[in-house]
Amino acid sequence: MIRIFKIALRNLLRYKRRTILTSLLITLGIVLVILFSGLAGSFKTMMIGQITDSNLSQMQIHKKGYVSSIDTMPLNLTLDTKRYKKIEDLLSSHSEIKAWAPRIKLNAMLSNFTDTTNIRLNAISPEKEVLVCPDVGSRMTFDEKRDPGILLNPGEVIIPEKLAKGMKLKIGDPIVLVANNKDGSVNGLNFQVAGIIESILGPQGKEGYMHIKDAQELLRMDNPEMIEVAIRLHDFDKLEKVYAVLSSKLAKFINKKGMPEFEIHTWDQLSPFSNIAKMIDFMTITMKIIMIAIVLISILNVMMMSVYERVREIGTMSAIGTSPSRIMGLFLAEGLLLGLISSIVGNIIGLSGIFVLNIYKISFAFGRQDNLLLAPTVNITELLWVSGIVLLISVFASLQPAYKASRMEPVDALGHV
Amino acid sequence: MALVQIENVSKIYQTGDIEIAALSDINLSIEKSAFVSFVGPSGSGKTTMLNMIGCLDKPTHGKILVDGKQVDSFNRQKRAAFRGDVIGFIFQSFNLFPVLTAYENIEYPLVMIKDEPAEKRKEMILTVLDSVGMLNQKDKFPDQLSGGQKQRIAVARALVTQPKLVMADEPTANLDKTSSINVIRLMRDMKDKFGTTFIFSTHDPRIMEEAEITHTLVDGKLS
Numbered sequence: 001m002i003r004i005f006k007i008a009l010r011n012l013l014r015y016k017r018r019t020i021l022t023s024l025l026i027t028l029g030i031v032l033v034i035l036f037s038g039l040a041g042s043f044k045t046m047m048i049g050q051i052t053d054s055n056l057s058q059m060q061i062h063k064k065g066y067v068s069s070i071d072t073m074p075l076n077l078t079l080d081t082k083r084y085k086k087i088e089d090l091l092s093s094h095s096e097i098k099a100w101a102p103r104i105k106l107n108a109m110l111s112n113f114t115d116t117t118n119i120r121l122n123a124i125s126p127e128k129e130v131l132v133c134p135d136v137g138s139r140m141t142f143d144e145k146r147d148p149g150i151l152l153n154p155g156e157v158i159i160p161e162k163l164a165k166g167m168k169l170k171i172g173d174p175i176v177l178v179a180n181n182k183d184g185s186v187n188g189l190n191f192q193v194a195g196i197i198e199s200i201l202g203p204q205g206k207e208g209y210m211h212i213k214d215a216q217e218l219l220r221m222d223n224p225e226m227i228e229v230a231i232r233l234h235d236f237d238k239l240e241k242v243y244a245v246l247s248s249k250l251a252k253f254i255n256k257k258g259m260p261e262f263e264i265h266t267w268d269q270l271s272p273f274s275n276i277a278k279m280i281d282f283m284t285i286t287m288k289i290i291m292i293a294i295v296l297i298s299i300l301n302v303m304m305m306s307v308y309e310r311v312r313e314i315g316t317m318s319a320i321g322t323s324p325s326r327i328m329g330l331f332l333a334e335g336l337l338l339g340l341i342s343s344i345v346g347n348i349i350g351l352s353g354i355f356v357l358n359i360y361k362i363s364f365a366f367g368r369q370d371n372l373l374l375a376p377t378v379n380i381t382e383l384l385w386v387s388g389i390v391l392l393i394s395v396f397a398s399l400q401p402a403y404k405a406s407r408m409e410p411v412d413a414l415g416h417v
Numbered sequence: 418m419a420l421v422q423i424e425n426v427s428k429i430y431q432t433g434d435i436e437i438a439a440l441s442d443i444n445l446s447i448e449k450s451a452f453v454s455f456v457g458p459s460g461s462g463k464t465t466m467l468n469m470i471g472c473l474d475k476p477t478h479g480k481i482l483v484d485g486k487q488v489d490s491f492n493r494q495k496r497a498a499f500r501g502d503v504i505g506f507i508f509q510s511f512n513l514f515p516v517l518t519a520y521e522n523i524e525y526p527l528v529m530i531k532d533e534p535a536e537k538r539k540e541m542i543l544t545v546l547d548s549v550g551m552l553n554q555k556d557k558f559p560d561q562l563s564g565g566q567k568q569r570i571a572v573a574r575a576l577v578t579q580p581k582l583v584m585a586d587e588p589t590a591n592l593d594k595t596s597s598i599n600v601i602r603l604m605r606d607m608k609d610k611f612g613t614t615f616i617f618s619t620h621d622p623r624i625m626e627e628a629e630i631t632h633t634l635v636d637g638k639l640s
């Protein structure tokens with residue numbers, strides 16, 4: 001076995017320039033895949049992190065039908081205390097779930113006593129919200145003297161920066177919020193601007209924040225009700241699995257009409273960024289297909305040339321009694337070795353590239369956020385997969401030429417005089 | 418029993434509508450430890466003859482027995498295995514593997530065909546290298562050797578597996594006069610030393626003289 005690889009290596013070195021060129025081409029393909037999937041992957045992870053950790057949460061439960069009419073933020077599709085209790089019981093029985101938080105989403109009129117404008121509000125329970133969206137405070141600016149541990153007190157609102165600018169509002173200013181409740185009756189309450197929040201991608205990215213108790217009062221809910229339950233897991237990678245379990249369990253809650261009471265969605269069903277994430281995945285797969293094509297074509301080409309140039313040698317091997325399978329093995333080993341050398345070099349260059357990119361972090365702007373830093377990462381399984389595929393394709397591409405070599409008749413291959 | 422027995426063998430090549438009888442109705446036997454040459458002008462059927470005996474090709478008609486086996490009935494795979502076991506080959510253009518040293522060329526059949534254990538290999542190789550007088554050249558690659566030296570290594574490669582029979586189709590055609598005689602005499606020495614049967618072809622009169630038994634072919638017939 002070692003002998004076969006030794007002979008294969010010598011034969012590869014025999015045509016140095018050709019071997020180096022082919023190897024470089026394959027190496028380039030591998031480097032591109034590693035760099036691209038490292039960059040795109042870290043971009044995706046970062047954006048998903050931004051969205052799930054600071055605003056949307058990883059998963060949400062609503063009353064059935066809420067998400068399909070989310071644009072109008074309906075106030076009649078609420079979860080009362082009894083239903084919220086059912087959800088809490090379900091969630092607390094799952095060890096994968098780290099935390100959950102109730103929310104109310106509402107539209108209100110905001111007045112600074114001279115002008116009035118419309119505002120979308122996310123009413124939260126601050127102690128619970130920080131467990132579900134740990135970065136929720138990262139986009140907010142508060143008064144310097146304020147205790148940074150406090151996100152939001154009753155009687156306070158945090159307003160989007162654009163709105164603050166338009167309405168000439170500063171931290172500490174008094175405002176009035178006016179809202180219609182689900183019965184159509186109007187109520188207004190006084191608040192103080194406690195902080196300003198930066199926008200983020202998506203419709204939810206331009207929301208202000210208020211305390212859930214204030215929202216319940218403003219909307220004149222006699223009994224506390226909520227609109228959504230936001231959920232965070234210990235391990236984001238288990239999202240699909242937990243989602244499947246929860247949705248099948250939630251489906252068992254049936255209302256009097258025999259229809260399901262609740263609905264559950266993961267972040268990607270709620271955010272337009274999921275399309276960008278899918279696009280990134282698609283591009284990564286495209287890169288891999290291109291790499292596979294490069295490996296396939298270049299190895300096939302080299303191996304066909306190798307067999308063609310060495311007909312007489314193959315004839316000699318066969319004449320002196322080398323079995324067809326050994327001859328085939330020799331050429332397969334040659335293709336495999338070419339793939340192996342290229343993928344080792346490709347991995348080294350690709351990893352160095354990632355390393356360099358991590359030193360000189362790439363900064364870029366996304367939406368209204370600039371100065372996002374990309375720190376590309378690679379995971380080892382991904383590297384092993386890419387290398388494994390390259391090796392597999394190398395052997396696959398060598399199959400036909402190797403088979404051809406093994407089938408040669410020694411009399412024909414040696415050539416008649 | 419004879420080592421090689423040929424009964425009513427014909428080989429007919431079909432090219433388009435034309436049939437060429439490269440060999441017609443040959444009967445012949447070759448004894449163990451013989452030193453046999455096939456001679457005749459170009460196109461007389463020498464290569465075809467050696468290919469049949471060497472199990473590289475099958476006859477169109479007739480029967481060939483080598484070492485008691487009816488080799489004309491063998492399939493591809495079996496013929497390859499039989500060649501590896503019983504027959505050694507020396508070629509007109511040496512056909513050494515260019516990426517292997519002289520030593521490794523001789524080692525090739527022991528590793529790739531015979532699966533001999535490493536300890537045994539070294540001794541076998543050094544013995545034949547010594548016999549062909551090439552011990553001091555063993556680490557050179559073929560392109561660093563002269564034609565005569567290459568053919569000595571080829572003789573060593575053919576002998577290292579201790580075959581019963583060595584086939585050599587015009588082994589001296591690419592060598593100068595002195596080297597040719599030397600190579601043929603080396604082959605004869607090896608026959609004496611190891612008892613190996615040698616069958617070679619040539620159209621060179623000086624080489625023919627070295628053979629113990631000479632068969633002459635004319636238009637595919639023995640004369």
Ligand SMILES: Nc1ncnc2c1ncn2[C@@H]1O[C@H](COP(=O)(O)OP(=O)(O)O)[C@@H](O)[C@H]1O
Pocket residue numbers: 416417430431432437438439457458459460461462463464465466
């Ligand atoms: N593969 C082949 N196809 C057709 N004709 C062949 C083939 N091999 C040999 N011949 C013919 O068979 C005859 C004998 O050839 P060969 O055995 O090579 O003679 P020699 O080795 O004595 O020169 C020649 O007429 C040659 O043209």
Ligand SMILES: [Mg+2]
Pocket residue numbers: 417463464465586587
């Ligand atoms: Mg000939």
